[in-house]
Amino acid sequence: xxxxxxxxxxxxxxxxxxxxxxxxxxxxxxxxxxxxxxxxxxxxxxxxxxxxxxxxxxxxxxxxxxxxxxxxxxxxxxxxxxxxxxxxxxxxxxxxxxxxxxxxxxxxxxxxxxxxxxxxxxxxxxxxxxxxxxxxxxxxxxxxxxxxxxxxxxxxxxxxxxxxxxxxxxxxxxxxxxxxxxxxxxxxxxxxxxxxxxxxxxxxxxxxxxxxxxxxxxxxxxxxxxxxxxxxxxxxxxxxxxxxxxxxxxxxxxxxxxxxxxxxxxxxxxxxxxxxxxxxxxxxxxxxxxxx
Amino acid sequence: xxxxxxxxxxxxxxxxxxxxxxxxxxxxxxxxxxxxxxxxxxxxxxxxxxxxxxxxxxxxxxxxxxxxxxxxxxxxxxxxxxxxxxxxxxxxxxxxxxxxxxxxxxxxxxxxxxxxxxxxxxxxxxxxxxxxxxxxxxxxxxxxxxxxxxxxxxxxxxxxxxxxxxxxxxxxxxxxxxxxxxxxxxxxxxxxxxxxxxxxxxxxxxxxxxxxxxxxxxxxxxxxxxxxxxxxxxxxxxxxxxxxxxxxxxxxxxxxxxxxxxxxxxxxxxxxxxxxxxxxxxxxxxxxxxxxxxxxxxxxxxxxxxxxxxxxxxxxxxxxxxxxxxxxxxxxxxxxxxxxxxxx
Ligand SMILES: NC(=O)c1ccc[n+]([C@@H]2O[C@H](COP(=O)([O-])OP(=O)(O)OC[C@H]3O[C@@H](n4cnc5c(N)ncnc54)[C@H](O)[C@@H]3O)[C@@H](O)[C@H]2O)c1
Numbered sequence: 263x264x265x266x267x268x269x270x271x272x273x274x275x276x277x278x279x280x281x282x283x284x285x286x287x288x289x290x291x292x293x294x295x296x297x298x299x300x301x302x303x304x305x306x307x308x309x310x311x312x313x314x315x316x317x318x319x320x321x322x323x324x325x326x327x328x329x330x331x332x333x334x335x336x337x338x339x340x341x342x343x344x345x346x347x348x349x350x351x352x353x354x355x356x357x358x359x360x361x362x363x364x365x366x367x368x369x370x371x372x373x374x375x376x377x378x379x380x381x382x383x384x385x386x387x388x389x390x391x392x393x394x395x396x397x398x399x400x401x402x403x404x405x406x407x408x409x410x411x412x413x414x415x416x417x418x419x420x421x422x423x424x425x426x427x428x429x430x431x432x433x434x435x436x437x438x439x440x441x442x443x444x445x446x447x448x449x450x451x452x453x454x455x456x457x458x459x460x461x462x463x464x465x466x467x468x469x470x471x472x473x474x475x476x477x478x479x480x481x482x483x484x485x486x487x488x489x490x491x492x493x494x495x496x497x498x499x500x501x502x503x504x505x506x507x508x509x510x511x512x513x514x515x516x517x518x519x520x521x522x523x524x525x526x527x528x529x530x531x532x533x534x535x536x537x538x539x540x541x542x543x544x545x546x547x548x549x550x551x552x553x554x
Numbered sequence: 555x556x557x558x559x560x561x562x563x564x565x566x567x568x569x570x571x572x573x574x575x576x577x578x579x580x581x582x583x584x585x586x587x588x589x590x591x592x593x594x595x596x597x598x599x600x601x602x603x604x605x606x607x608x609x610x611x612x613x614x615x616x617x618x619x620x621x622x623x624x625x626x627x628x629x630x631x632x633x634x635x636x637x638x639x640x641x642x643x644x645x646x647x648x649x650x651x652x653x654x655x656x657x658x659x660x661x662x663x664x665x666x667x668x669x670x671x672x673x674x675x676x677x678x679x680x681x682x683x684x685x686x687x688x689x690x691x692x693x694x695x696x697x698x699x700x701x702x703x704x705x706x707x708x709x710x711x712x713x714x715x716x717x718x719x720x721x722x723x724x725x726x727x728x729x730x731x732x733x734x735x736x737x738x739x740x741x742x743x744x745x746x747x748x749x750x751x752x753x754x755x756x757x758x759x760x761x762x763x764x765x766x767x768x769x770x771x772x773x774x775x776x777x778x779x780x781x782x783x784x785x786x787x788x789x790x791x792x793x794x795x796x797x798x799x800x801x802x803x804x805x806x807x808x809x810x811x812x813x814x815x816x817x818x819x820x821x822x823x824x825x826x827x828x829x830x831x832x833x834x835x836x837x838x839x840x841x842x843x844x845x846x847x848x849x850x851x852x853x854x855x856x857x858x859x860x861x862x863x864x865x866x867x868x869x870x871x872x873x874x875x876x877x878x879x880x881x882x883x884x885x886x887x888x889x890x891x892x893x894x895x896x897x898x
Contacts, residue, residue, distance in 0.1 A: 278793070282813050282836050350793060394597055425848045429574025432601045456847035460578075484838050487847040487854075517838035 263450065263472040265533070266415060266506050267314035269552055270343055271307045272538035276300050277320060282515045290540065297322070301329060306542045308340070310549045314415065316343040316536050320351070324408040331411050338413075343536070345418040345454060346405035395438040402442060416474045417443045418452035428461055433468045440470055450474050454510075457487045459496035462505060471504040476536065479509030480518055481526035497531045508534040520544075524551035557583040558864055561619035563610045563634055564626030565589040565598065568648055568675075571849060572623050576857045578846035581865060586617040610634055614641055621671070621864055623857075624648060627720035628727025632657040639664050644671040646860045650736040651878030653727045655886045658879035665875050671863045673856070673871055674878035676740040678797055678812070680852040680859065682841045684741065687799070687810045691745055695823055696803030699746055702781035706738040708795035710787045714761050722764055729765030731757070731885055734795075735785040740873075740881045741799055742773065742781065748880050749773035749781075752887040755896050760788040771888050812852075813837050 274280070278291025294300050304315070317323050330337045352364060406417065419439060427435045440451035451473050455461045458477035465473060479497075483490035497507055509532050513523045527535060528551075535552050539545045560582050562569045569589070577584050584602075588610040589595050599606045607613040614637065621644035624634050632652045638645050645665070651674045652658045665672040678684050691699065710733070711721070720726035721733060742749070751774040757766035768786040800809045806819040817833045844854035856873070863869045 282838070284796070284811070394600075422849060425846075426571065426574045429577050429846065429848055430602060431577070434601060460846065482838060483843055484841065485847070487843055488845045489843050514838050515836070517836060 263503055263506065264415075266450070266474055266508065267341055267343075268534055268554060269312055269549060270314040270316050270508070270534060270536040271304070271312045272316050272510065272536045273318055273323070275538040275540045276303070276326075277318070277322065280515070282517075293540065297325060297329075300326060303540055303545075307545050308337075310545050312545075312549065313339060314341045314343060316345060316418070317409075318348055318420070319344060319346045319405040319408060320348040323348075327408045327412060340413065341415045342409060342412045343416045343418060343452070344406065344409050344414065345420055345452075346402065347420060347423070348405070349420050349422045395434070398435070398438060399442050399446075402439070403446075406447065414447055414449045416450045416452040417447055418454050418474070418476060421454040421456050421477075424453045424455045424461065425457055428455065428457060428464065431464065433464075433470075436465065436468065436470055440473060450506075452476060452508075456485050458507070459488070459492040462496055462500070465505070474506045474508060474534075476508040476510055478511035478514075479507075479527065479530065479532065480512050480514040480523060482514050482517060484514035484517065485511055494530065500531060502531075502533050506534065507532040508536055510536045512537060520547060520551055524548075524553070528553040530554070555581070555865070557581055558861060559583055559585045559618065559620045561586040561588070561613055561617060561622045563588045563613070563622055563624050564630075564648075565591070565594050566625060569623070569625035570594075571853065572625060572857060575846065575848050575854050576623070576861070579858060579861055581861055585619055586613045588613040611637065614638070614643070619643060621645070621860070623860075628732060629653050629720070629725060631727075632661065635661050636664070639668055639670060642668070642670065644860075644864050646673045646675065646857070647875070647878065648675040649740070649878065649881070650727060650732045650885065651875065651882060653725070653732065653882075655879060655882040658875065658882045662875035662879045669867075671860065671867075671871065672875040673860050673863070674873050674875060674881075675856060676737065676744070676873050676877065676881070677850075677852045677856050678737060678741050679744055679873045680855040681812050682837050682851060683810055683812055683815050683835070684745070684797075684799075686835065686840045687801075687808055687815055688745055690808060690817070690826070691801065691803075693826075695805065695817075695826060695828070696801065696808060696819070697805035699801055699803045700779060701802040702742065702746055703798075703800045704738040704742045704781065704783050705798045706734050706785045706787075706795065707789045707792040707798075708734065708787050709790045709792055710734070710795075711761050711767055712788055712790055722762060724765055729762070730767050730785055730787040731769050731888060734787045735769050735783065735888070736881050736885060737797060738783055738785055738799075739884045740877065741797060742783070743877065743880050743884070745799065745801065746779070746781065747775065749884060750775055752884065752891045753895075755888045755891040757892055757896065760786075769888065771891065773884075812850075 275290055276294045278287045280287040443449055443451040454476045458475055478485035486493050512527050537548050558581055562573055565587050576582055584604050586605040587598055588607045590608050595606045605617050622638055624631050624647040628650055631647050635645050635647055721728035753772050755771040758768040760767035767788040770784040773781045796811055798811045809816045814836045819830055822830045844851045863871050
C-alpha cells in the first residue's frame with residue numbers, strides 16, 4: 263500500500279465548526295466568510311511544509327477546489343484527501359422529506375438522466391435493492407465531482423456513515439466502497455470512525471485490507487469508543503502495510519495543550535495526523551511537534 | 555443469560571440509527587423490523603439477518619420480541635405501545651411518546667401495573683453536560699432555583715415547500731412544539747421540575763402552513779419560581795440542534811448546552827472544585843466513553859440503559875413513560891393557553 267502523508271491539513275476551522283464553543287465557531291465563520299482568508303491559511307500551511315489536504319465535500323469546498331485547480335503551478339503537487347459525504351445536507355433533507363425523496367433529490371435534482379422514484383414506480387424496488395451498491399457508487403461520484411482533476415490519495419467515508427454501517431455489520435457495503443474507490447479513483451479507500459478498534463477487527467475478520475483508518479486519537483479518550491487503552495493496543499498490534507492509521511482530534515477540541523497532546527501521539531504506532539488551525543503560530547508549532 | 559430479543563417498529567431516520575447502536579450490544583439479538591416503506595424493508599431483508607414485516611402485529615405474532623424500540627411517527631406510538639404491553643413486551647418509545655396527555659398517562663399506568671420496563675427517548679437526560687448540571691442543581695450548588703430559560707434551536711424546516719410528511723401536521727405529532735419544544739420542556743422537568751401553570755404562549759409560522767415553526771411561553775411554579783421557553787426550528791444560524799438552558803439560583807447561575815457549561819458562583823464550592831465567580835466546564839472534562847458510538851454518547855447511553863433496566867429489574871429507569879406524560883401535559887397546556895389567549 264502506498265504510504266500516506268505524515269501530516270494532513272484539515273478543514274473544520276474553515277467551516278465554522280467548533281464543537282466546544284459556539285462563540286468560537288461564530289468567530290471562525292466570520293473570519294473565513296471571505297474565502298481569500300481561507301486561501302491565505304492554506305498558503306501558511308504549505309509554507310510550513312505541509313503538502314496534503316483533507317477536505318469535506320460541502321458547498322464551499324467546491325469553490326476551494328476550483329481555486330487550487332486554477333493555480334496548478336503553485337498547487338500542482340498538493341495531495342488530496344477528500345471526505346464524503348457532507349452529512350448535514352443529507353441529514354436535513356432526510357428529516358424534511360424522508361429517505362427516498364432525499365436520495366432522489368440529491369441524485370437527480372440537477373440531472374435528467376433518471377429518477378429513482380420513477381424507477382421504483384416501474385416495479386423497480388427489486389432493481390434498486392439489488393443495485394443498492396450502484397446507488398452508493400452514484401452518490402460517491404456525485405460527492406467526488408468537485409475534486410476532479412486533483413491528485414487524490416485517499417477518499418474517506420465520514421464517520422456517521424462508516425459507524426452506521428459498522429453497527430449493522432454489513433460487509434458488502436465496506437467491500438463495495440473500498441473496491442470502487444480503488445478502481446474508479448485509483449485512490450486508497452479511507453474510513454473515518456469513532457470506533458477504531460472495533461472497525462479494524464471487523465475489517466480483519468472480513469479480509470478487507472489496504473485501507474486507511476482515520477479516528478479521533480487523544481490521550482483523554484475523547485470520541486474514542488470504547489476507550490483509549492483499546493486504541494493504544496489496536497495501534498500497537500497493527501501492521502501498517504495492511505491498515506494505515508490517521509489521528510484526528512488530537513487536542514480533543516482544545517482540552518489538551520498541544521505539547522502534551524503530541525507527546526502522547528508521538529509514542530503511538532500511527533502513520534499520520536490530520537489537524538486544523540487558523541493561525542501561523544499554531545500551524546508552525548503543530549508541524550514542529552508532530553514526530554511520528 | 556439468554557440474549558434479549560429486540561425488534562424495531564418504524565425504520566426511518568431514528569429507527570435506522572437506533573438499530574446500528576443497539577445491534578452492538580453483546581446482550582441483544584436483533585430479531586425483527588416492522589416498516590411500511592418497501593425500500594428500507596427490502597434492503598434490510600437483503601443485507602441483515604432479521605425478519606421484516608409491514609405490520610407490527612405480524613412482527614409480534616411471529617417473532618415474539620422481549621423488547622421493542624418504537625420509532626414511527628408519534629401519532630402511531632399509542633396503539634403500538636398498548637399492544638406491546640398486552641403482550642408483555644418492554645418498550646423504548648421515541649419522544650414525544652404520544653400526541654395526547656390522556657393516552658400517555660394511560661400507558662404510564664398500564665406499564666407500571668404490568669411491571670414492564672418503559673422508557674422515552676429524551677436523550678438530553680443522558681448527555682454528559684446536562685447530567686452534570688443535574689448533579690449541581692440537586693446537590694444545591696446554586697441554592698434555590700428562582701428563574702430559568704430553556705431554549706432550542708435548529709434548522710429543520712427552512713423552506714416553504716415542506717408541506718408533506720408527518721412533521722407537517724399536529725395530528726401526526728408534527729410541528730415545533732411536539733418535535734423540538736418537547737426536548738426543551740423535558741429538560742426543564744428534569745432539572746427544575748414540572749411547572750404548575752403555563753401563561754403567555756405564542757406560536758409563529760415561519761415556513762410551515764399548518765404547524766408552528768417557533769414557540770415561546772412562560773412556566774410558573776409555586777414558591778415564586780418561574781421560567782421561559784423559546785424554540786425555533788427554522789433558525790438557519792444553527793448548523794445542528796442545540797439545547798440551551800440558563801438557571802439562576804440564590805447562589806449563582808448556570809448556562810449550559812450539550813457541549814459546555816458556564817457556572818457563576820457567589821461563593822466558592824470546594825467539594826465541586828469550583829471557585830467563586832466564573833467557571834467553565836467542557837464535555838471533554840466530564841464525558842464518560844461509550845462502548846459504541848454512532849451519533850453522540852447520549853444516544854448510545856440511553857439505549858444501553860434500556861437494556862440494563864431489562865437485565866437488572868431493580869435498575870432505576872432514568873426517563874420513564876411517566877416522564878413522557880409530564881412533558882405532554884405541559885405541551886397540551888401550551889396549546890390550550892395559545893388557543894385561549896395567544897391571538898389578538
Ligand atoms: N431523540 C431525537 O433526537 C429524535 C430525533 C428525530 C426524531 N425523533 C423521534 O423519532 C420518531 C421518528 O422520527 P424520524 O425522524 O425517524 O421519522 P421518519 O419519518 O424518518 O421515520 C418514521 C418511520 O416510521 C415508519 N412507519 C410509519 N407507519 C408505520 C407503522 N404503522 N409501522 C411501522 N413503521 C411505520 C415510516 O415509514 C418511517 O420510516 C418520532 O417520534 C420523532 O419525534 C427523535
